[in-house]
Amino acid sequence: MSSSLASLLKQTHLDDHEEVLKQANAALKQSKGDLEAQHVKVVALLKLDRYEDALTALDAGGEKLNERATLEHAYALYKSGKPADAAELAHKNSQRGSQHVEAQARYRTEDFAIAADLYKELSSSRGNDLEADLRINSGAVDAQLEWSGRGDLVQKKKPGREDLDAFETAYNAACGSIARGELGQGEVLLRRAKDLCNSLEDMSDEEKQTELLPITVQHIYVLSRLGRIEEAEALAQHLKAEDIADAITRHIAKINNVAPKHDVNPFLAQRLVTTDLDSFNPDYPFQYQSTILKRNQYASELQALKYRGTADSTARTLSQQSLPTTNPFYTSLSVVNAAAHAKGQAGKEAIKQILSVLEKRPSDVGLILTIAQLYVLTGNANLALTLLESFLSRLEQSTNSTEQDVRFAPGLVGATVSLYDSQGRTSQARNELAKAARYWRRKPKERPAGHVHLFKAAGSALLESTAPEDIKLSREIFEELHNADKNDRYAAAGLLAASPDEASDSQIKSLTPIDRLVSGIDVDALESAGIAQPPSTISATTTKKRPAPEPKQKKAKKIRKSLIPKDYDPNKKPDPERWLPLRDRSTYKPKGKKAKARQALHSQGAVGNDSENSRPATPAADVVKQKQGGGGGGNKKKKGKGGKW
Structure with a gap:
């Protein structure tokens, strides 16, 4: 059979x-x-x-x-x-x-x-008949790597010409740009994907609409992030979320339709976003999507003034995770928990409320970063740095490998270095970067996302040091980065700066030529504008000097009409002594015998005895003795009751 x-x-x-x-x-x-x-x-x-x-x-x-x-x-x-x-x-x-x-x-x-x-x-096999499908799937994977924080594994950052030939590849390239924060380029690529999809002749209008729905959902999100709220709302009006087949995409479309609106009822929004994500199986969201959706749910609860419930629910979830951790879900949850305890307050009042929570969770990374940020916003950068230094010191003394990984996490190191730089403490910032680089170089298989940026920052900072061991470490860092990616110009330039004597022709050729870098610079314009010139062997008399700028004439301040006297004449020069009292002016003429006698005392050569304007002289010693002698102060007047002291 x-x-x-x-x-x-x-x-x-x-x-x-x-x-x-x-x-x-x-x-x-x-x-x-x-x-x-x-x-x-x-x-x-x-x-x-x-x-x-x-x-x-x-x-x-x-x-x-x-x-x-x-x-x-x-x-x-x-x-x-x-x-x-x-x-x-x-x-x-x-x-x-x-x-x-x-x-x-x-x-x-x-x-x-x-x-x-x-x-x-x-894709490496020759004669592959599925090249187009593989390019689409590879683009989707690269976009997800960017979304999940592993963009360092993506070799192709900029879309090529072949990516603009099909709407699927254009859409994937747009998602990668959006994940990197390049929203403007992402919006352009989304429009390109829509145009390509609409121009297809082998697809029916119904099939085109099905493909355009997720692209439109992403477009609404990008327009909202760009602040073009009116365009986002207009686009959302033509979107029918009910027609989207994928359950999680349909849910995201409904949220994006509400998010840009400022006049939405917070209680209705909270009801919309509070949905059990497990109900979407098998169309469950990715982890980074779950994190964002959960964060949206808590944010809507805070807007609905449900502080107590939000604080309790987030605390229960955090209690199930061992701290410290740099997991984005739990660190963002800590921020929401802090906001719930602050009850909508900011500044010093919020710090007072959150510090009590820190006593219960002293190893909560998200909570510590939140308090440090509040310190910075209130002008207390020193307190923020002290808080971070104390936390990092505790982790560094730990023998737990997980806590050591948290200690040298690129995000925490970056925050600490940023605070050091803001206070001009360059050596401390360089030492912090060097310690983190040495730690992760010993653990090549366990390096976190973002370690490449950490290595580049450490290598650049170490180049400014004069210590031989720092220069050696910088050379080793840039050499490792250059070997990992030969097309990385930053690594090539760093390696060349760290070891110029050992530079090869290929390394020098990989850099942008100096002629191209200075091709658009007008030297004469810069020199005439006053650029500092290097010392020259020619005499000082022949050196060009920057001409002194002509003083700008200040514009006369316009006086309001209500302040101008009725008899004011703009052509008449005002009296320069108009601010002096009358008797101090040169034109003052006293009237009466007493006034004339007082005026005569102020004439040149006269002895002043103006009792009104001068302090009485100290009595002679014999006069003082006469007053002190006598029988018990008979000349003193008796102070009456109720007299002033």
Whole structure:
């Protein structure tokens, strides 16, 4: 019967998979152990998207069928929402089809680094008939690496011309740009993807609309981030979220439709975002999406003034994680917990409330960074630095490897170095970067995301040192970076600066030529503008000097009409002594005998005895003695009751 089924399938060209399944079931009725018929049935079920039924048929077929249909089994597991099992099974088979399935399964389990390596290996084979599909999938993996914070593994940062030929590759390139924070370029690429999709002639309008929906959702998000709220709202009005097939994308579309609006009811928004993410299976979100969605939920609860509930729920989640940790989910959760305890307050009042929480969780990285940020905002950068130094010192003294990793996490090191730089403490900043670089160079397999930027910052800082060991470490850092990526010009320039005597011709040629760097500089314009010139052997008399700038004439201040006297004459020069008292002016003429006599005392050569304007002289010693003598102060007047003291 097996041979008859095989001959039947060879002689006919059945496009109806239902008919193929019918013939396979008929063959299995005659012989239940027919391996060929079992295999045909599994393939037919997969073609009909009946993945659960295909798994059931594989289980019924036994070990022999599973050994023969490894690829089909792995694909059925992947499509049934079991990507981890699919990846493990596909990894045991070296066929190209199994590699495709494993790469897709790794992508879904967020093992993006492994998926990138698999697609790179698949793309390297010559005569590949799936080049377009591999380019699309590779672009999607690169975008996910950027979103998940592993952008250092992405070799292609800028989209090439081939990426702009199809809407799928243009969309993936846009997602990569958005993940890197290049929102302007991402918005341009999204428009390009829409235009390419609309121009396709081999797709129906319904199929085009299905493909455009996720692109539009991403476009609304980018416009909101760019502050173009009106455009985002106008685009959201034409979006029908109910038509999106993917459950999680549909949920994100509804949130993005509400997020740009400032007049939305916070209680209605809180009700919308408070959704159990497990209900979206098998279309569950990626981890970075779950983190953002959870953070949106807590933010909406804070806007709805649910401080107590938010503080309690976040505290329960944090208690399940051992601290310290640099996991983005838990560090962001700590920030929300701090905001809930602050109850909408900021500045010093918020610090008072959060410091009590720090006593309960002294190893909470997110909480410590929040307090440090509040210190900086209130002008207490010294307190922020003291807090970070104390925390890092405790971690550095620990023997726990996990705490040591947290101690030298690039984010914490960067925050500390930034505070050192703000206070001009260059040597401390350089030492901090050097310690972190030495630590991670000893652990090449456990380096976190962002270690490349940390190495570059450390290498540049060490170049400014005069110590030989610092220069040596800088050279080793840039040499490692250059060997890892020959196209990294920053690493090449750093290596050349650290060891100019050992520079090769290839290293020098990899740098931008000096002629190109200075081609757009107008030397004469810079010199005439007053650029400092280097010392010259020519005499000082022949050296060009910068002409002194002409003093700018100050504009006369306009006086309001209400302050101008009625008899004011702008052509008449005001009296310069108008601010002096009348009797101190040169034009003053006293009236009366007393006034004339007082004025005469102030004339040149006269002896002043103005009792009104001078202090009485000290009495002579004999006069003082006469006053002190006598019987007990008979001349003193008796102070009456109620007198002033």
